Every structure is written in C-alpha cells, then in structure tokens.
Amino acid sequence: MRILTGLILASALSAGACKGQITETPTDTNGAEQAAETTASITNPVDYRFATKTEAGDILTNIDDHFGSMQKREMGVRLKNPVDPTIEKLSAQYRAAVLDFSDEEVAFLNEVVEDSRAVLAPFRGAIPDEVLFAKISNDIEGGLPHTRGNLILFSKFVMDGYLKTRESDPEKAHYELKKLFLHELHHVMSRANPERVDEYFAIIGFKRCAFTEPEDLRLSRLTNPDATAYHHYAPVEIQGTDGLIPYLRVSSAYDADRGGSMGSYMNFALLRVDVDNGKCTATNETPQFVAPVPDFMELIGQNTGYIIHPEETLSDNFVHYVLKTEGLPNPEIPEAVAAFWKTF
Numbered sequence: 276m277r278i279l280t281g282l283i284l285a286s287a288l289s290a291g292a293c294k295g296q297i298t299e300t301p302t303d304t305n306g307a308e309q310a311a312e313t314t315a316s317i318t319n320p321v322d323y324r325f326a327t328k329t330e331a332g333d334i335l336t337n338i339d340d341h342f343g344s345m346q347k348r349e350m351g352v353r354l355k356n357p358v359d360p361t362i363e364k365l366s367a368q369y370r371a372a373v374l375d376f377s378d379e380e381v382a383f384l385n386e387v388v389e390d391s392r393a394v395l396a397p398f399r400g401a402i403p404d405e406v407l408f409a410k411i412s413n414d415i416e417g418g419l420p421h422t423r424g425n426l427i428l429f430s431k432f433v434m435d436g437y438l439k440t441r442e443s444d445p446e447k448a449h450y451e452l453k454k455l456f457l458h459e460l461h462h463v464m465s466r467a468n469p470e471r472v473d474e475y476f477a478i479i480g481f482k483r484c485a486f487t488e489p490e491d492l493r494l495s496r497l498t499n500p501d502a503t504a505y506h507h508y509a510p511v512e513i514q515g516t517d518g519l520i521p522y523l524r525v526s527s528a529y530d531a532d533r534g535g536s537m538g539s540y541m542n543f544a545l546l547r548v549d550v551d552n553g554k555c556t557a558t559n560e561t562p563q564f565v566a567p568v569p570d571f572m573e574l575i576g577q578n579t580g581y582i583i584h585p586e587e588t589l590s591d592n593f594v595h596y597v598l599k600t601e602g603l604p605n606p607e608i609p610e611a612v613a614a615f616w617k618t619f
Contacts (some may be wrong), residue, residue: 320401321405325408336366337423338434339342346496373411379438401464402460407427421499422463450480458594461589482507484508491561496524497525502585507585509575510550511570521583522542522564525541545571575588576605579591594610
C-alpha cells in the first residue's frame with residue numbers, strides 16, 4: 276500500500292477486456308555483468324499485462340491473508356456502513372469496483388514498464404513470471420495503490436493525478452509513476468518469496484516473534500493488504516519494554532455524519548511489547564503506544580518516513596536502489612536490499 280500524500284505517521288489522503296500485452300524491448304547496458312543479467316531477463320521476460328475484470332475481481336475477492344484477517348470495524352469503514360459489515364458485502368463492492376484503463380493509461384503504464392525492464396533485470400529471479408495490472412475505483416482501500424497476489428492495483432484517483440501532471444510535466448509524471456510501480460512490484464516480489472522474510476527484515480533490525488494481539492486491539496486493527504502480518508518487532512528498549520511493533524488501527528467505527536475515506540480513519544503508532552522466548556506480548560492489558568522515537572528511526576534508517584511496517588520501509592529502499600537516489604542518510608540499506616534480491 277503506497278500512501279501518496281501525507282499518511283506517513285498517522286493521517287491519510289483525504290480492467291475490462293485485456294488491452295494488450297506489454298512486449299519486450301531490449302535495452303543497451305554497460306558492463307559484462309549487467310549485460311548478462313539483462314540478456315537473462317530478455318530470454319525469460321516477465322509478462323506484465325492488464326488483467327480482465329473477471330481476473331481482477333477473482334483476485335480481489337479471494338479469501339487470502341488480507342480478507343481472511345479483516346475485522347468487522349475495518350470492514351465497516353471500507354463499506355462506509357458500520358451496520359452488519361460482512362465479507363460477502365465487501366466482496367461484492369470490490370468486484371464491482373474494477374474499472375477499465377483508458378488507452379492513454381495503458382500507453383503510460385506500458386512506457387513505464389519498458390523503461391524499468393533493464394534496471395529490474397538483476398532481480399528477475401524474485402519476480403513472478405506474470406504480473407497483472409488493474410484499475411479500481413477510489414472506494415477500494417481509500418483509493419490507495421496496493422497489491423493482492425500478483426496483481427498491482429491503481430486507483431482512479433492515482434491515475435487521474437498522474438495524467439494531470441503529465442499534461443504539464445511529462446518527465447515528473449513518468450518518474451512518479453515509475454516510483455509507484457517499483458514500490459508495488461516490491462510487494463509482489465515479497466509475497467512470492469516469503470521463506471526468507473526473517474533474513475530480509477533483519478536488514479533494518481527487525482526480529483521475528485510470535486505475537487498474539489489482545490482482543491480489544493485485534494478488533495480495532497486495520498489490515499494493510501501489502502503487509503498483513505505482525506510477526507516482527509524492532510528491538511528498541513523504551514519505558515522498560517523490550518521492543519516496538521509498528522501497528523495500524525481504525526480510529527473509530529465508520530461515522531456516516533463524519534464521512535470520509537478509509538485513510539481518514541487510519542491511525543498509526545508503535546506498540547510497546549515485552550519479548551520472552553520468541554513471544555511478543557503487549558506491555559499492559561490496555562496496549563501502550565508511543566510515537567516514533569530516535570532509537571527506532573536510527574534502527575530502521577532515515578531514508579524514508581514510510582515506517583508503518585518493515586515491508587513498506589524496505590519497499591521504499593528498494594525504489595531508492597533501482598532509481599539510484601543520491602544523498603541518502605543511510606545508503607547502505609538500499610545496497611543491502613538489492614544484494615538480498617539478487618540472490619534469488
């Protein structure tokens with residue numbers, strides 16, 4: 276889930292018939308190693324294509340770790356109706372929300388993908404053979420781009436914004452859409468390769484623990500489709516506790532008078548936990564949260580403010596590596612991220 280305009284620490288932003296398969300275009304590269312990687316990618320290219328409405332609907336309504344983890348309160352917020360929210364109602368809403376890409380959007384995404392193939396060649400072993408794209412209405416996940424399975428989802432809000440920017444600044448629009456594509460592709464890669472997640476999250480200091488949410492906390496959780504599990508903690512000692520778990524919650528049940536999208540009900544903080552024999556326990560019967568603290572930020576690095584889950588933090592660092600971002604406070608983190616994915 277890529278939050279676009281300011282939900283860094285708490286608040287958020289207030290496909291029909293298949294339109295063609297993206298074809299392979301070889302790209303010149305420098306250096307024997309890079310050339311070999313690119314050649315391998317071209318001989319076995321990733322099939323990026325636009326999902327049909329049926330394909331996208333089937334993936335969106337699959338009872339996976341996202342839908343299977345969802346609580347009643349967050350269902351009500353997503354449905355904008357707190358009365359008897361159910362997975363069946365949510366499934367109907369999600370399936371109906373799949374939209375057609377315009378021809379201009381198809382061309383724009385094709386352009387971004389073709390521009391990314393060479394730089395993604397070193398990571399081909401971690402990318403599924405097929406990656407799908409779909410467009411959805413702003414009612415799904417508050418209009419935030421996200422992934423499910425091997426499907427990358429772009430909302431109408433997002434595509435309209437990039438096309439508007441493209442009118443006045445095509446280079447900026449291309450760069451921003453490329454950043455988003457790479458961030459979401461990273462989630463697809465992570466989901467396809469879960470067996471080494473402990474090793475991966477350790478790059479930014481996280482350790483695995485078995486965490487059972489207290490009932491009151493579980494009922495208020497907000498499930499991020501790109502990072503559904505809370506199996507890792509940051510070993511930062513604070514106020515006498517052993518560590519912190521980044522945690523998303525729904526601030527309240529949906530209020531029809533207040534209105535608002537899912538993002539306006541999203542609340543983020545760091546949950547204090549005690550750790551014993553690999554088990555994480557919330558510090559008190561009433562879970563204790565804290566705002567991000569310097570020791571936590573030092574542990575995970577200063578390259579991004581997107582800290583709601585280690586998966587999201589690492590996604591941004593992956594983007595930094597691919598786009599060769601200069602002047603980062605912690606350039607060693609993107610390098611470690613890239614080195615990890617190159618081993619697949």
